[in-house]
Amino acid sequence: MEPILTKYVREPNSYTLDFFLAHQGYEGLKKALGMQPNEIIELVKASGLRGRGGAGFPTGLKFQFVDKKSEPRYIACNADESEPGTFKDHVLMERNPHLLFEGCLIGCWAIGAKVAYIYIRGEFYHVQKVLEAELANAYAKGYAGKNILGTGFDCDIVIHRGAGAYEAGEETALIESLEGKRAQPRIKPPFPAVAGLYNKPTAVNNVETLCNLPAIVTNGAQWFASLGPEKNGGPKLFCVSGHVKKPGVFEASMKTTLRELIFDHAGGIRDGHQLKAVIPGGSSVPILLPHELDIPASFDDVQKAGSMLGSAGIIVMDETTCMVWRRATCCTSTSTSRAASAHPVVKGRTGFTRSSRASRTAKGKCATSTCSSASATTLSGRRSAHSATRRRPRH
Amino acid sequence: MSFHPLMVYDSEHFHKSERGRLDEGKPFEFTRERRAILDDMLTKYPPDQKRSAVLGALYLVQEQEGYLTASGMRHVAGILGMTAAEVDDVATYYVMFFKERVGKYVFQVCRTLSCALGGAERVTEALSEKLGIKPGETDPSGLFTLLEFECLGACDRAPVVMVNNEHWHERVTPESCSTLVDDIKTRGAAAVSGCYLKVER
Numbered sequence: 001m002e003p004i005l006t007k008y009v010r011e012p013n014s015y016t017l018d019f020f021l022a023h024q025g026y027e028g029l030k031k032a033l034g035m036q037p038n039e040i041i042e043l044v045k046a047s048g049l050r051g052r053g054g055a056g057f058p059t060g061l062k063f064q065f066v067d068k069k070s071e072p073r074y075i076a077c078n079a080d081e082s083e084p085g086t087f088k089d090h091v092l093m094e095r096n097p098h099l100l101f102e103g104c105l106i107g108c109w110a111i112g113a114k115v116a117y118i119y120i121r122g123e124f125y126h127v128q129k130v131l132e133a134e135l136a137n138a139y140a141k142g143y144a145g146k147n148i149l150g151t152g153f154d155c156d157i158v159i160h161r162g163a164g165a166y167e168a169g170e171e172t173a174l175i176e177s178l179e180g181k182r183a184q185p186r187i188k189p190p191f192p193a194v195a196g197l198y199n200k201p202t203a204v205n206n207v208e209t210l211c212n213l214p215a216i217v218t219n220g221a222q223w224f225a226s227l228g229p230e231k232n233g234g235p236k237l238f239c240v241s242g243h244v245k246k247p248g249v250f251e252a253s254m255k256t257t258l259r260e261l262i263f264d265h266a267g268g269i270r271d272g273h274q275l276k277a278v279i280p281g282g283s284s285v286p287i288l289l290p291h292e293l294d295i296p297a298s299f300d301d302v303q304k305a306g307s308m309l310g311s312a313g314i315i316v317m318d319e320t321t322c323m324v325w326r327r328a329t330c331c332t333s334t335s336t337s338r339a340a341s342a343h344p345v346v347k348g349r350t351g352f353t354r355s356s357r358a359s360r361t362a363k364g365k366c367a368t369s370t371c372s373s374a375s376a377t378t379l380s381g382r383r384s385a386h387s388a389t390r391r392r393p394r395h
Numbered sequence: 396m397s398f399h400p401l402m403v404y405d406s407e408h409f410h411k412s413e414r415g416r417l418d419e420g421k422p423f424e425f426t427r428e429r430r431a432i433l434d435d436m437l438t439k440y441p442p443d444q445k446r447s448a449v450l451g452a453l454y455l456v457q458e459q460e461g462y463l464t465a466s467g468m469r470h471v472a473g474i475l476g477m478t479a480a481e482v483d484d485v486a487t488y489y490v491m492f493f494k495e496r497v498g499k500y501v502f503q504v505c506r507t508l509s510c511a512l513g514g515a516e517r518v519t520e521a522l523s524e525k526l527g528i529k530p531g532e533t534d535p536s537g538l539f540t541l542l543e544f545e546c547l548g549a550c551d552r553a554p555v556v557m558v559n560n561e562h563w564h565e566r567v568t569p570e571s572c573s574t575l576v577d578d579i580k581t582r583g584a585a586a587v588s589g590c591y592l593k594v595e596r
Contacts, residue, residue: 018458084507122450122491123547125561158439163450163489166545180446180475182488198444241509241550248551283546313550315508326508333507333545391438 009095017066017137020098028214029144046221048233053206054310056299065193077115080168083282085313088237089207097134103210122163145193147216168310171204183313232298242316254298273318281310420464462493498540503557521569550591
């Protein structure tokens with residue numbers, strides 16, 4: 001499949017406005033502003049675009065759920081990419097920032113928002129500098145701000161720097177952080193579509209999700225859906241890292257199997273070693289073994305195999321990796337301050353790390369029981385867990 | 396019980412009275428330039444939501460003082476219409492704010508899985524040996540601090556070392572880190588190159 005989002009990222013000046021305009025840049029926005037907002041929402045729904053941040057929720061529905069009676073409405077772009085093993089938004093923002101702006105503007109037009117906040121993680125300082133410089137160019141040329149492209153549509157884009165909080169990747173936590181509070185998730189409902197940022201209707205979308213909007217508007221829903229398997233349409237960015245020869249971000253259809261991604265796109269395992277295990281979607285999802293890799297890398301197929309595609313951060317490990325050490329490393333990362341607000345993560349961590357340490361001293365007895373609680377306390381377990389912690393009196 | 400980032404959860408001897416309190420620091424006021432930056436930042440949010448700029452304001456305090464001081468945070472609270480406790484609440488949550496005095500150059504080594512697979516532990520050991528300090532410590536000259544950090548989001552270029560919250564050094568090795576330290580000692584901040592689109596993949 002020919003890349004769509006990352007086609008030009010290797011060109012030296014791909015991030016500039018001139019380059020973007022010379023390669024059909026802002027064409028999607030022009031077309032979108034000629035359509036009714038409802039038409040765009042229907043188009044996105046028909047395309048089957050699913051959120052690329054991890055949960056895979058249909059984006060069209062998210063836009064539709066935004067309460068259209070309440071003013072103002074907001075788009076919050078989730079650029080707090082902090083799931084270990086994920087670095088796709090980093091590449092998109094660093095090398096193709098205007099595509100993100102275009103996506104934000106189309107999203108704003110669709111839900112009737114006047115401001116899009118891009119919440120970028122604090123560590124991406126150099127990426128933020130690129131975004132800010134290019135945003136200034138977009139404003140100067142009339143692609144953002146007042147009266148965009150002479151259509152009378154006003155929309156501001158604001159770049160907001162986070163300060164290091166893993167939890168801010170969760171949508172309600174991101175909103176809390178944007179409001180100047182601790183990045184701790186809220187109890188849902190109410191969902192952000194009804195009461196989000198400043199208690200106003202908000203659509204929170206991942207960078208990659210918004211970057212898909214221009215192509216959908218330009219080429220149509222049918223085209224987009226046909227790029228992948230059923231209900232998993234469109235191009236997808238996969239981040240392959242770990243013990244592979246050519247780690248990097250690869251754009252592919254979700255029809256591609258995990259094995260092809262690792263062995264064809266990423267060049268296979270480093271010389272003289274064999275594959276031992278693969279984490280298919282960031283370090284909080286269950287691992288897959290070498291014989292389980294012949295499945296399409298789509299949200300549904302990976303889930304059927306007992307794991308999750310999540311944010312598509314594929315971490316590959318060869319036979320030199322101790323699985324107990326791996327578990328302990330992941331536990332440390334979720335238990336340090338960045339995720340420390342999550343009660344089960346904290347509680348579970350003490351258990352994991354202790355048993356991991358114990359089993360490492362016992363030479364190789366694997367702490368398998370702790371791994372099952374890992375899946376129970378990450379992602380899916382998070383929401384209910386937070387409800388529990390938030391209801392406690394806080395001292 | 397609330398969850399505090401500085402809390403040591405698996406310590407047997409932890410007591411809440413051991414929680415760090417922030418250093419009072421010098422009497423604080425933003426320089427005129429930084430105040431102008433903050434005022435500009437405030438225009439980006441609705442007028443009744445000044446609090447949204449708190450992270451930006453705290454970055455400015457950190458830039459001016461090197462770390463967050465209690466007097467700096469009170470100043471921010473005054474400008475943004477928050478209480479000092481609310482600012483403290485926010486500041487102590489986020490890991491990119493230094494709550495105690497740190498060295499002029501802070502090395503943050505990413506230790507999450509992809510970097511760990513790429514040898515981040517070796518890098519930390521090398522830096523630790525070179526600087527004569529353990530992770531989490533500042534060397535006696537006050538020039539370097541060594542910290543471990545969680546995923547920076549550049550797993551394809553592992554291992555990554557971030558310097559001063561801003562500059563990334565990618566695909567580092569124990570040797571290149573040691574060279575970087577020597578370089579900083581001789582050339583100062585000029586040696587910290589970071590990755591501002593200089594390195595093509």
